[in-house]
Amino acid sequence: MAFAFALTQTLFSLLLLLPIYSTVAQTNGAITLGASLSATDNSSWFSPSGDFAFGFRQLSNTDLFLLSIWCAKIPDKTIVWYANETLAPRGSQVNLTADNGLVLTSPQGQQLWNSSSLNVASGVMNDTGNFVLKDSNSNEVLWSSFNNPTDTILPTQTMENEGSLFSRQSETNFSKGRFQVRFLDGNLVLNTINLPSTYANNPPYYIGDNNNSSPGIQLALNESGYMYIVRENKQRFVLGEGVVNSETDYYYRATLDFDGVFTLYSHPKTSIGSWTVVWSVPENICTDIFLENGGIGACGFNSICTLKDSRPTCKCPPGYSLIDPNDQYSSCKADFIQGCEEDKLSSTKDIYSVEELTYTDWPTSDYLRLEPFTEVDCRNSCLQDCTCAVAIFTENKTCWKKKLPLSNGRFDGKFSGKSFIKVRKSTISIPGSYFPNPNNTPDREKKNQDGLIIPGSVLLGFSVFVNFILIGAFCYGFFFIYQKKRNKINRGSSVLDINLHCFTYKELQDATNGFMEELGKGAFGIVYKGAIQMGSNIPVAVKKLYNFAQDSDKEFKAELNIIGKTHHKNLVRLIGFCEEGQQRLLVYEFLSNGTLADFLFGDVRPNWKQRIQIAFGIARGLLYLHEECSTQIIHCDIKPQNILLDKYYEARISDFGLAKLLMMGQSHTNTAIRGTKGYVAPEWFRNMPVTAKVDVYSFGVMLLEIICCRRSVDMASGREETAILTDWAYDCFREGTLDALVEHDMEALEDREELERFVMIAIWCIQEDPSLRPTMRKAMQMLEGVVDVPVPPSPSPFTTTTSL
Known part of the structure; x- marks a missing residue:
């Protein structure tokens, strides 16, 4: 009886579960x-x-x-x-x-x-x-x-x-x-x-x-x-x-x-x-897709298409950058304003230079053919022509002048001509604005000059005594203005050599609503969100530095001059400053997408291509600081919290120069993580000379964080072997277990060769011996695949190998 009851119960249960099983175990499609x-x-x-x-x-x-x-x-x-x-x-x-x-x-x-x-x-x-x-x-x-x-x-x-x-x-x-x-x-x-x-x-x-x-x-x-x-x-x-x-x-x-x-x-x-x-x-595809009648080619406008492993890669020529930094196949835009009216605003005629590109051609976009012509004449003709963007000189002594937008750009090893692309010299700037002022027309200027005739005639008609009184008043007024200007310069002497706005403390207090909204804080100060009126309402980030000794003023102003002269798309722009009494404040552009730390270490893993583009942006910014700006700047505090992201998720380095300024005398006691390998290069602990290689080390650590989407030190995981990212990354590389390093990120593993290359570059950058680390220029070339990346040794100083 009990057996019959159990059998009935079992059959009843199976009948109840049958609809569920039939839904899950779909077999006929x-x-x-x-x-x-x-x-x-x-x-x-x-x-x-x-x-x-x-x-x-x-x-x-x-x-x-x-x-x-x-x-x-x-x-x-x-x-x-x-x-x-x-x-x-x-x-x-x-x-x-x-x-x-x-x-x-x-x-x-x-x-x-x-x-x-x-x-x-x-x-x-x-x-x-x-x-x-x-x-x-x-x-x-x-x-x-x-x-x-x-x-x-x-x-x-x-x-x-x-x-x-x-x-x-x-x-x-x-x-x-x-x-x-x-x-x-x-x-x-x-x-x-x-x-x-x-x-x-x-x-x-x-x-x-x-x-x-x-x-x-x-x-x-x-x-x-x-x-x-x-x-x-x-x-x-x-x-x-x-x-x-x-x-x-x-x-x-x-x-x-x-x-x-x-x-x-x-x-x-x-x-x-x-x-x-x-x-x-x-x-x-770079050369086979050829559009005679306009339209976009394999790459965007003003771009250069290069074939790599049967696939096209697109890069902007010198002086140009991507319109969409997240899409390398998008069109490029000039990083300067070029045009006949804009060129007239410059006080010098020698505002352009030409970059020579080999094996590079834009076969369309011609507007003028000059023949016969010499190479020198072709270069000069484009330099002197406000409508010319590129000149192509071919072996048959023909000069093809081209205007924007350039299309069908390609790198072609069979092309024997020379390309001359025109770029604005970085040291030349147009006073006031690159854009012409619609009110500053020749008629307006003539009217102003005509207006001077009347008071001039009146002055000549006055008696000598009246003229003397007027001249005296003029001199007094000039002296008063001069003294006021001199006092202002003394109050903010840094503005002598840089194009930065000198704010009063009251102005920045009002701009931040009494320093109400805090964006973050670091070793040097607290950052507040604000908005200033400079023609329009501009959102800004105001960093209020902690008080420091008066004898630091000279160094502060010297560094401010250097920072104010930097201009690069991968650096956060410094708008102005304030120095009143003990108050030191810096005003930066506000970037809407926060820090790289928030981006990398959130709940959702960012996509691989976006992370790689961010790494490229940081490398470009550091290369500029180390080699391309007028005075070398060693950042000394490269970490995800100091990398900001703009609305296109383009990386911008912030706080450059100030880490060296404020921390130089106490670097050995203010490390990110005492006794472990954090972002700080080992030479900080060994009284060795600090060079640009300290930034290379920090970049290597951060590159591993970008690859893995995890912090460089993670003690909370409870796994000792993976706690220090730099050590674990080398172990995974040596053992061939990169899948575990990226936590089986399928996007990263789709191009395993690229992933392995990036890990190798990071390991070279974190070598404890500074002489083994690449420069940022070489690191950039390795990232781009221009030079081969040799197999890196262990970052341990006990390993000897050939220097890069």
Whole structure:
């Protein structure tokens, strides 16, 4: 009896659990009407084999999700389709409906996207990676992801005439990019497009065979990884190279990557391995994408495209910087104002110099051809022409003058000409403003000069006595103004040599509302948020320094002169200062995205590319301080708390120079972490000469923090072997366990070669022997991949090796 009762209970329990098991253990890929997924959990609709999944994928460092299809069994979960560029906030839902098919709605019920399908009976997630919606009557396919591709084609997927793929804007930005692949008139063609429109620039890059009399009617990728064009006569024209891998053991995909290269990839179906390039086109996108009639090329305007490992890299020429610092493929802007009217404002004619670039060409943007011409005349002609930005001199004694914006810039080893790019000399500045004052016109000046005639005539008409009285009053007034000016200069003598504003203490007290809102504090003072009126309401950060001895005034003013003359996009700009009695205050520009420490050590790990761009920015700023400004500045306090981020997350070094000023006499007692390797270089403890290499050491520590998104010292983890980041990083490098070092950050591990290079650079920078550390210039070259990075030794001073 007891056995029967137990059996009944067991069967009853199984019946209750059956609906749950049937939902989880979906095996046929079928989706019924009314089914839904939410952008809050990890639920997905899987294909029968589990190879592909349909659902929401959360984007890195955001609370946004992408409705997409991805490869479910490989570690990086590669996305192969997504619902256009529609981003869904957390809590959004996708529902399968009869009237509209797939419907994506926001948490508020607003429709974000739908598949626009009528009379839908069911959906199916196939093992091919194709999600289809079927008709309620004939079981006909009404809509499929294969017929609405984004940037990828999968095996068994075909593309008919006029079909197209669009690239993403970047690896992590799924907005429509500027590259397009179309199957057009029997050929595969690659274009750039003029966003935000869909206008395709001509001529396109052709991938096909125009010599065959039978036109192509379809593009296909088969399960063995062969991509080919099917012709009317049933013949096939195979694109790219053959594939020797077994179709049962590998995944394949053909993707128009965000950098414009159309690539066929393979990936072993085991979880071990990564996507490998089978073939890609074009061979050299920098030179093969050539636009005769304007439009953007492989890189943005005013940029230079260089091929590296079959992929394009884009860099700005000297004197130019990225419009969007987070996107190396964006256009570049001049870091100076150039124009005929602007040049007139300069008091000197010699305001430009030219930088010579080898193997660099901008084949379009010509406005004038000079022939025959000499190289010297070509340079000088551009220097003296206010509309000329670049001059190209070729072997046939032709000078091509080009104007902004420059397009199709490329590094080409076969180019034998010379490029001369015009940049403004850093020591020359236009008085007042780079922009002409609309009120300061010639007519206005003439009117002012004419106005002097009347009082002059009156003076001449007065008696000698009256003139004497007027001259005396004038002299007295001049003397009064001179004395007032002299007193002001004595009160703030630092303003003699620098273009900084001297504030009164009362002005800064009012600007900060009585020093009410504290932004942070450090070893030298407290920083307050404020706003000052300088033509407009400008947000500022006011640092109120702690009191220090009067004999420091001379050094303070000398350092202030040096800092005031620095100007670099990776340095926080010093706007002004105050020195009244014992009060010492510094006024900096306010940067909205806080410190690098807040950015790195928060709850959400920032994406890899953004972190690397920040590292580049810090390196550029330190290189400027060490080698490129008029007087070498050793920062002496490089750490994440002293790196600020602007609205574009561009890194800006703050507090430069002041650490040396205030801490020089007591550095051996004011280290960041006593007895461990923190940000402070070992020579501070050993009475060794302090050089720029102390900043290199601190940069190396911080580079490891950027790579790993963790603090240099973490005693709270409870793991002694990982507590000191510099020691652990070398151990991981030596043992080949970088996965553990970055906590299996898939974005960082996607380019393991780059990750390893950055770790090696950091280890070189933290060598305890200063002579082994690279200079910031060499560190910058290693970061950029311009020079090779040798295998670093142990940072321990007991290891001897060849100096860099």
